[in-house]
Amino acid sequence: MPGCGPRLRGVRGRGAGKEIAPPQEGRWVSRSAYLNQRTRDSLGTTIDVTAYGRGLYLTRNSAFLRAEGQTAEEVTAALCGQFGIPVGALAATGVPVTRNFLGVTLYKIIMTMYTLAADQTGKKYRIRFRGPRRRLR
Numbered sequence: 001m002p003g004c005g006p007r008l009r010g011v012r013g014r015g016a017g018k019e020i021a022p023p024q025e026g027r028w029v030s031r032s033a034y035l036n037q038r039t040r041d042s043l044g045t046t047i048d049v050t051a052y053g054r055g056l057y058l059t060r061n062s063a064f065l066r067a068e069g070q071t072a073e074e075v076t077a078a079l080c081g082q083f084g085i086p087v088g089a090l091a092a093t094g095v096p097v098t099r100n101f102l103g104v105t106l107y108k109i110i111m112t113m114y115t116l117a118a119d120q121t122g123k124k125y126r127i128r129f130r131g132p133r134r135r136l137r
Contacts, residue, residue: 062106063103063104064101066100067113071095071113072110073091075097076110080106099113
């Protein structure tokens with residue numbers, strides 16, 4: 001991680017599942033969920049850190065869903081609420097979609113719903129993360 005050094009100086013967050021926000025050139029540029037493992041060697045304690053982007057919660061959870069005449073924003077809000085995922089602003093498509101999802105990741109459900117809506121609206125949609133919240137624009 002650029003700007004952190006071998007001991008991850010200035011990293012916010014402690015403990016598995018918490019957030020890590022490494023500084024880069026004096027400012028915080030990203031936040032990620034992380035898992036860590038402590039190991040000991042002859043030089044003392046070292047920490048191996050694996051950081052994942054916030055999309056981890058969307059790609060590692062799956063659902064069975066029947067969306068019948070629901071908009072992409074309605075489905076996204078419902079799924080995120082069901083899984084305890086904070087939501088920011090959601091792009092309003094206003095396009096009702098009917099589709100079945102059988103054991104599909106939340107990411108694929110959300111992106112499929114917005115892709116089907118985009119076919120009718122002609123707009124492009126993408127997932128963005130601002131702080132802890134997911135946003136679709």
